[in-house]
Amino acid sequence: MYMNNYQASQSMAETASSDELRSSEAHDVSVHQFVAPLTWRMVADRRYLFPRSPKNEILARCGQQEPISFEQALANLDAIVERKIGEGVYGEVYLCTKPSGVQSVLKLIPIEGGLMINGEKQKTYDEILSEVIISAELSSLRQHNVQFSTDGFVELRSVSCLVGKYPERLVKLWEEYDEKHGSENDCPSEFPDEQLYIAFETAFGGSDLDGFRFRNAQQAFAIYAQIVLMLAVAEKRYDFEHRDLHTGNVLIEPTKELERTYYLLGEEIIIQTHGLKATIIDYTLSRIVHGGLCLFNDLSTDEELFTAEGDYQFDIYRNMKSALQNQWNLHAPKTNVYWLHYLLDKLTSLRNFRDRTSKAHKAAMKTMKELSQVLLRFNSVHEIVCHYFVRRLDESNKEN
Ligand SMILES: Nc1ncnc2c1ncn2[C@@H]1O[C@H](COP(=O)(O)OP(=O)(O)O)[C@@H](O)[C@H]1O
């Protein structure tokens, strides 16, 4: 089980002696630099440094003393692993069902091993720590709060640290996926018995935007508006930048709820769902300020990411690099705007709407195309929301 981060930070601060705090500096490599204002820095100096090594910090957040076996982890999950549903360079993703019928998703990431996997070095405890913390923080935005709240970031149910041979059942599911969809990854049966993994258990968020078939552009715009609002909330709450918001990292599922509500700086914003709910996942490249510390992935020496061609997605990595002047600790909310521009480009290029003849479809398509023309003038998602959502909200209040 994962611990609420505030509780974790508080209890760490209370138990850490000043000696522990001093010695933490040596292994505190994932926390690259303070970037917060002075008042926060004082708070950080006094209370919020991670007093543990990255390994112990992760174990504490997993509620574990040591890595546990797959058997134990699957028993804790109390679920049947049904099938593999996705993959990335670092992770294999499986769908599970609990006895109650509730679905969960298990993302398994090998760490700390010497074996190259999918052409990449495995991440270390240190390198996975920011994803663990960011996942927990963004998930916690669903707790009701009148200042900042959104349930659009995938719900994190637990994080565990595992050790052992990849279970045969999962290898079988991996092979079934490979036969059906063709995997780009190496088969996990190659992992040795002492391999370590981080397992993220999240809620199932639906299918990804890649290949999703909308009824019409009104539905596509409803998804877009949800993404804009949830990004604005996280941007203001955590100086958050997602930094990798391609169509594989936006999930969509049907919903019976007619509206979704967001709280942004105390402002309540309600929008219509048009029958679909959006969820954002995958914080591998993301950046937040949490407890006065900046958590980010330093891409300054990555060469491959910035040389790819062939899709607008790859331009966005270069745009981000220049907005940040290749200093990935800095906060440039413009990176979120770049990803929103990319998503709008994808949504307005879709040709597979089920109904393209209605007035509603044509009107929403026109709105999205017009928005695309002006979007890059904004420097943050917050600015976009102030311009398009909050102002309208104020106006409609006046009319009442
Ligand atoms: N909670 C979830 N619900 C549904 N599908 C998911 C979920 N998490 C991941 N996936 C699927 O698995 C894929 C890879 O997961 P992701 O977290 O993006 O890993 P990576 O960091 O390796 O890209 C996603 O593109 C998506 O298709």
Ligand SMILES: [Mg+2]
């Ligand atoms: Mg991904």
